[in-house]
Amino acid sequence: MGEKLIVIGGTAAGLSAASKAKRVKPDMEITVFEKSGYISYGACGLPYFVGGMIDSPDDLVSLTVDQVTNKRGIPTYIHHEATKIDREHKTVTVVNLDSGEESVHPYDKLVIATGARPIRPNIPGIDADGVYYLRTVEDGIRLKAVVQAEGKKRAVIVGGGFIGLEVAEEMALSGVEVHVYELMPRLLPFLDESFSQLVRDTLEQHGVHVHTGCGVEAVLEQDGKACGVRVTGGEELAVDFVLMSIGVVPNSELARDAGLALGIKGTIAVDDELRTSDPDIWACGDCVQMKNRITGEAVHVPLGTTANKQGRIAGDNVAGAHDTFKGVLGSMVTKVFDLYISATGLSLDQAKKAGFDAVTSMITKGDRASYYPGSRDNKICLVLDRKTGRLLGAQGVGSESIAGRINVFVAAITCGMTVSEVNELDLVYAPPVAPVYDPILIAASQAMKKVDRQEG
Amino acid sequence: MGEKLIVIGGTAAGLSAASKAKRVKPDMEITVFEKSGYISYGACGLPYFVGGMIDSPDDLVSLTVDQVTNKRGIPTYIHHEATKIDREHKTVTVVNLDSGEESVHPYDKLVIATGARPIRPNIPGIDADGVYYLRTVEDGIRLKAVVQAEGKKRAVIVGGGFIGLEVAEEMALSGVEVHVYELMPRLLPFLDESFSQLVRDTLEQHGVHVHTGCGVEAVLEQDGKACGVRVTGGEELAVDFVLMSIGVVPNSELARDAGLALGIKGTIAVDDELRTSDPDIWACGDCVQMKNRITGEAVHVPLGTTANKQGRIAGDNVAGAHDTFKGVLGSMVTKVFDLYISATGLSLDQAKKAGFDAVTSMITKGDRASYYPGSRDNKICLVLDRKTGRLLGAQGVGSESIAGRINVFVAAITCGMTVSEVNELDLVYAPPVAPVYDPILIAASQAMKKVDRQEG
Numbered sequence: 001m002g003e004k005l006i007v008i009g010g011t012a013a014g015l016s017a018a019s020k021a022k023r024v025k026p027d028m029e030i031t032v033f034e035k036s037g038y039i040s041y042g043a044c045g046l047p048y049f050v051g052g053m054i055d056s057p058d059d060l061v062s063l064t065v066d067q068v069t070n071k072r073g074i075p076t077y078i079h080h081e082a083t084k085i086d087r088e089h090k091t092v093t094v095v096n097l098d099s100g101e102e103s104v105h106p107y108d109k110l111v112i113a114t115g116a117r118p119i120r121p122n123i124p125g126i127d128a129d130g131v132y133y134l135r136t137v138e139d140g141i142r143l144k145a146v147v148q149a150e151g152k153k154r155a156v157i158v159g160g161g162f163i164g165l166e167v168a169e170e171m172a173l174s175g176v177e178v179h180v181y182e183l184m185p186r187l188l189p190f191l192d193e194s195f196s197q198l199v200r201d202t203l204e205q206h207g208v209h210v211h212t213g214c215g216v217e218a219v220l221e222q223d224g225k226a227c228g229v230r231v232t233g234g235e236e237l238a239v240d241f242v243l244m245s246i247g248v249v250p251n252s253e254l255a256r257d258a259g260l261a262l263g264i265k266g267t268i269a270v271d272d273e274l275r276t277s278d279p280d281i282w283a284c285g286d287c288v289q290m291k292n293r294i295t296g297e298a299v300h301v302p303l304g305t306t307a308n309k310q311g312r313i314a315g316d317n318v319a320g321a322h323d324t325f326k327g328v329l330g331s332m333v334t335k336v337f338d339l340y341i342s343a344t345g346l347s348l349d350q351a352k353k354a355g356f357d358a359v360t361s362m363i364t365k366g367d368r369a370s371y372y373p374g375s376r377d378n379k380i381c382l383v384l385d386r387k388t389g390r391l392l393g394a395q396g397v398g399s400e401s402i403a404g405r406i407n408v409f410v411a412a413i414t415c416g417m418t419v420s421e422v423n424e425l426d427l428v429y430a431p432p433v434a435p436v437y438d439p440i441l442i443a444a445s446q447a448m449k450k451v452d453r454q455e456g
Numbered sequence: 457m458g459e460k461l462i463v464i465g466g467t468a469a470g471l472s473a474a475s476k477a478k479r480v481k482p483d484m485e486i487t488v489f490e491k492s493g494y495i496s497y498g499a500c501g502l503p504y505f506v507g508g509m510i511d512s513p514d515d516l517v518s519l520t521v522d523q524v525t526n527k528r529g530i531p532t533y534i535h536h537e538a539t540k541i542d543r544e545h546k547t548v549t550v551v552n553l554d555s556g557e558e559s560v561h562p563y564d565k566l567v568i569a570t571g572a573r574p575i576r577p578n579i580p581g582i583d584a585d586g587v588y589y590l591r592t593v594e595d596g597i598r599l600k601a602v603v604q605a606e607g608k609k610r611a612v613i614v615g616g617g618f619i620g621l622e623v624a625e626e627m628a629l630s631g632v633e634v635h636v637y638e639l640m641p642r643l644l645p646f647l648d649e650s651f652s653q654l655v656r657d658t659l660e661q662h663g664v665h666v667h668t669g670c671g672v673e674a675v676l677e678q679d680g681k682a683c684g685v686r687v688t689g690g691e692e693l694a695v696d697f698v699l700m701s702i703g704v705v706p707n708s709e710l711a712r713d714a715g716l717a718l719g720i721k722g723t724i725a726v727d728d729e730l731r732t733s734d735p736d737i738w739a740c741g742d743c744v745q746m747k748n749r750i751t752g753e754a755v756h757v758p759l760g761t762t763a764n765k766q767g768r769i770a771g772d773n774v775a776g777a778h779d780t781f782k783g784v785l786g787s788m789v790t791k792v793f794d795l796y797i798s799a800t801g802l803s804l805d806q807a808k809k810a811g812f813d814a815v816t817s818m819i820t821k822g823d824r825a826s827y828y829p830g831s832r833d834n835k836i837c838l839v840l841d842r843k844t845g846r847l848l849g850a851q852g853v854g855s856e857s858i859a860g861r862i863n864v865f866v867a868a869i870t871c872g873m874t875v876s877e878v879n880e881l882d883l884v885y886a887p888p889v890a891p892v893y894d895p896i897l898i899a900a901s902q903a904m905k906k907v908d909r910q911e912g
Contacts, residue, residue, distance in 0.1 A: 012892070045827050045887045059827040293882065304892050305885045326880050333884035342884050371501050371515040403889040404860015407896070408867050410881055415871035424782050425866055426749065428789035428798050429761045431501045433859040436468070436760050440863070 002027035003108040005318055006092050008082040008254070010034030011041060012304050013285025014113030015063065016311025017318065018074050021111075024319035031105065032068065032076040033094050038137040039065060039076060044304050046140040047163065050147055051170025057137045085110065085258035087278055109280050109318050112255055112268060113311065116248035116286035116302050121158075125219030130226030130241040134167060135248070143167075146241050147174050155179070156229050156239045158216045159246035160187040162334040162341075165199070167243060168208050169336050178208045179239070181231060183215040183246075190330075190347045192360065192381040195397050202339040216242075248302055250287040263289030265300045272324040274314045282318055284310035293327035294346055294392060294413065295354040301328045331410055333403045342406040345393030345413045348383050357386045361419075361447035365439040367401045369431035378402050380443040382409075382419065389418035389451040394443075401433070405440050419447040458483035459564040461774055462548050464538040464710070466490030467497060468760050469741025470569030471519065472767025473774065474530050477567075480775035487561065488524065488532040489550050494593040495521060495532060500760050502596040503619065506603055507626025513593045541566065541714035543734055565736050565774050568711055568724060569767065572704035572742035572758050577614075581675030586682030586697040590623060591704070599623075602697050603630050611635070612685050612695045614672045615702035616643040618790040618797075621655070623699060624664050625792050634664045635695070637687060639671040639702075646786075646803045648816065648837040651853050658795040672698075704758055706743040719745030721756045728780040730770045738774055740766035749783035750802055750848060750869065751810040757784050787866055789859045798862040801849030801869045804839050813842045817875075817903035821895040823857045825887035834858050836899040838865075838875065845874035845907040850899075857889070861896050875903040 002025070007018045010032045018030050032039070040063040048054050068076045077094075083102075084093035091104050118133040120126060132143045146153070153176050157164045160182030171178045180187075180203070186196040187203075187210065200210050211231070219242055220228035228238045255268045261277035263269035267289035274282050286302035288310070306328055313323040333342035351358035361382050366375040376399040383393035394409035396402040412422050422444035429436055437445075458481070463474045466488045474486050488495070496519040504510050524532045533550075539558075540549035547560050574589040576582060588599045602609070609632050613620045616638030627634045636643075636659070642652040643659075643666065656666050667687070675698055676684035684694045711724045717733035719725035723745035730738050742758035744766070762784055769779040789798035807814035817838050822831035832855040839849035850865035852858040868878050878900035885892055893901075 042825055042827060042887065042892065044885070044892070045825055048828060048887060053829060054827050062826070303885070305883065308892055309880075327882075329882040331882045331884045333886045333889055335886065335888050340889070344882070344884065369498055369501055370518070371498060371510050372504060373509060400889060401857070401860055403884050403886075404857055404863060407860060407881075407883050407894075408863045410883055411864050411867035411871070411873075411878075414877075414881055415867070415873065417867070417871065421870075422867075424765075425863075425870055426783075426785040426787045426800070427761065427863050427866055428787045428800065428859050429500070429759070430789045430791065430859075431498065431504060432791050433789055433796070433856060436498065436500070436764055438863075 002029050004106060005030045005109045005111065006105055006107040007032045007111040007113060008092065009113035009115055009285070010039035010076055010078070011043065011115060012307035013115070013311035013314070014111065015040045015068065016308050017111045017113060017282070017284060017315035019072060020312045020315025021319045022072060022074055024316060024321070028319065030074045032074055033080040033082050034076065034078045035081040035097070036136045036138060037078050039063065039068065039078060041137050042304070043135065046134050046137070047166035047170045049140050050134070050144045050167060051174055052148060053170070057141060060137065082254060085254060087258055090280070110282070111314055111318060112276070112281065112283040112287065113285045114251035114254060114287045116250045118244060119247050119249055120244065121246065123216065123218050125221045125226065128219050128221040128226040129224055131219055132241060132243045134163065134243065134245065143243065147171055147176055153177065153240040154238070155241050155243060156181060156216065156237065157243045157245055159244070160184070160210070160212065161245060161247065162188065162332065164243070164245035165203065165336050166334060167245065168203060169206070172206055172208050179237065180208060180210050181214050181216050182212045185213045187212065188341065191341070191343060191395055192362065194362070195341065195379065195381065195395060198339065198397055199336060199341060202336050206337050248286065250300065250302070252287055255283065264298045267300050273317050273322055274310055274325055275317070282314040284314040291327040293329050297354065299328065299330070301330050303332070329410060329413060331406070333406065339397060340400050340402045341397050342402050343393070343395040344406055344410045345391070346383055347393055351383050351392045356392060358383055358392060359386050359450045361443070361450050363439065363443045363446050365442045366435055367399050367439065368433060369435050372431040378405065378439040380405065380439055382443050382447045384419050384447050384450065386450060387452055389420055389448065391417055391419055391422060408440050419444045419451065423448060458485050460562060461486045461565045461567065462561055462563040463488045463567040463569060464548065465569030465571055465741070466495035466532055466534070467499065467571060468763035469571070469767035469770070470567065471496045471524065472764050473567045473569060473738070473740060473771035475528060476768045476771025477775045478528060478530055480772060480777070484775065486530045488530055489536040489538050490532065490534045491537040491553070492592045492594060493534050495519065495524065495534060497593050498760070499591065502590050502593070503622035503626045505596050506590070506600045506623060507630055508604060513597060516593065538710060541710060543714055546736070566738070567770055567774060568732070568737065568739040568743065569741045570707035570710060570743045572706045574700060575703050575705055576700065577702065579672065579674050581677045581682065584675050584677040584682040585680055587675055588697060588699045590619065590699065590701065599699065603627055603632060609633065609696040610694070611697050611699065612637060612672065612693065613699045613701055615700070616640070616666070616668065617701060617703065618644060618788065620699070620701035621659065621792050622790060623701065624659060625662070628662055628664050635693060636664060636666050637670050637672050638668045641669045643668065644797065647797070647799065647851055648818065650818070651797065651835065651837065651851060654795065654853055655792060655797060658792050662793050704742065706756065706758070708743055711739065720754045723756050729773050729778055730766055730781055731773070738770040740770040747783040749785050753810065755784065755786070757786050759788070785866060785869060787862070789862065795853060796856050796858045797853050798858050799849070799851040800862050800866045801847070802839055803849055807839050807848045812848060814839055814848060815842050815906045817899070817906050819895065819899045819902050821898045822891055823855050823895065824889060825891050828887040834861065834895040836861065836895055838899050838903045840875050840903050840906060842906060843908055845876055845904065847873055847875055847878060864896050875900045875907065879904060
């Protein structure tokens, strides 16, 4: 009989871990418990499901319970919540949320992939009907119903992070009057200020109302139903519904109650092999602490790509390997309407905080040969160490091709390249896809001017 | 009085060198002589000028003679051909091609940027009217006139390299019946065979006739005008005009006659600082020998990006610096109709020849989240060293985004990354621009399976 592995959580990290472990060690007896009604779904696609670009929630799902259970041989249960880990007896207590039935399952090894949940601010009216979140497929179905309902509606989105802005786009395209409230002085504040402004301009050009430096202090209700918000300063705005999108917190209570070590911001602490403080328990995905790949500093950057990668590594290690997760750069891309925004590595503030003598360098350059039709500007802002010229971060806005360009900087930062080394890259060129000096090279070449001249 | 610098050649390399030297050392007296009637033009845009997507030849020109002469302070002469370098007396003899007048110019330093010219095969009928080349703006104007002339025409393109194929696309879109003859058994033979086939399929789907393993042995003429071709095997095809596009040879006669050392394939030999065998003479661009950045082997890969980069380096060094050109990876991208093709580094054959125990690994993956509308397949073929996992080459076909993806491999190869290190890159992700596992990561992850397992 094989070892018993229990995996708590059946989305990106958990299912990747279970699948990997099964591939490596087919005789392992693996069981997955998932609290929600869906496994293996692309949460990052939820804004586009809400907006109607994606029809069915099933389209977001890459594997069904039946496929995982019967084809992969991994019994998988939805609507099953793990409520207790007993490390002494090596059991997990699980509640069937449909029947209320409780059961206790022994394990040899355990993977915790409980993810994160939206922050629910402690403000008046937060429990009213008409206050939405967007994290699970069920959240998406609820929000889509109200967004796509007949009639003119007004919505408030609390939080101008990139998920809030993706939903703002999709709601506006669905005919909703959208107001975004962001407590920080600008949208996406990790971006260069001019880029934040471009994002705001783009949203406003498409009819989205953006309010920065302004939070929502209360949800106003009538008969238990949200009917407005009161914002910083006391002004009130009548609305039909509210989306709370001010970030997430890790679901680490189960681990904490089992006595596992925690990290920053309530995350579960893990080593590079994603092992918790208990040698038979691994954790991965949005619930764990990560490290920044440049600074080594502990961070919590819950993203789908990381969750998937960590899941595979945890699964491999559960099956006996010693793979390590190298950390995150905080790489991201998003779009609002026709503007693509992408970033990786440290922002100027982060670089300074980490002790670098950091400066930025900014360029604007067309994404094709100037004479080739359809060229659009790419703007790139590099963050670099003034003393050594080492590249620390890169941000870009412009056409879709900015994503590929930022990915080149991901590789460059990962290798510890200087801007001068980036400037020497033999990048591809043809008029329909790039100017002869790619924006990447222009950015690097301009940034070289910010580097202290070496003597002699 | 400043030093006298003469630059022979006023396109990508020559004008970059002159401009850079002037910026660094403004008191240098710089003169540029260009044989053709145009300077500073984007030769890579010529196919799109011929096809009519670009209206005027002026659109291809980024700087005029007047701008360079008067704004940059670099006297520049078109239709002036350098005919002799006298190294002993440090002079260059120049002929004004309009007046026939000859003049002799003293130099302290000299930059040779004479470029390359199309190969003119020694076959019957090659001198007939109606045999075209595409290298200079003048070539483009001539070819465009016949392509865009009224009436149904049939053309033969001799050579299925990427310039030939770009022109094939543009001619077909202009209503010309196009026949491409390629002597090699397949198009773009540095590509994986399946990619060559995809290129061929795409051309044929758009009505281009592709003949591989078949060369043109004679141009048939009537009254001095090309009226057909005779191909391998003796078959004859009636045509209205012929484009010869079988590659280029470096314009190195001037350097050779001056006694400068030559490299492979008739190139001018230069060191890493782009200095020739004469310490007062630099050479750059399509006329010089380069080295492959992976193998260090001498190569001749004449491309516009390299010419521009080398020009800057030569200009900087003429002005006293000691910049080095690091070599080429042979990075390229092109498109035929809606198929984009990109490659960098070594092909399997090149890697084997260079002594690597090389293997390839191939994947197909959508370029967006599967549920996001408009996803198109990217196919990526990696070349890697079986023993170490070191990445040696990458090729891709698919949507426009393949160019950005191959550029990530450019950075990875430049840094000497293994496929396992590529697999750990924290790339950007959002459903509209990538699947959660980017095709880059899928390619790296699949390639890892080809690497010899290390002993425990």
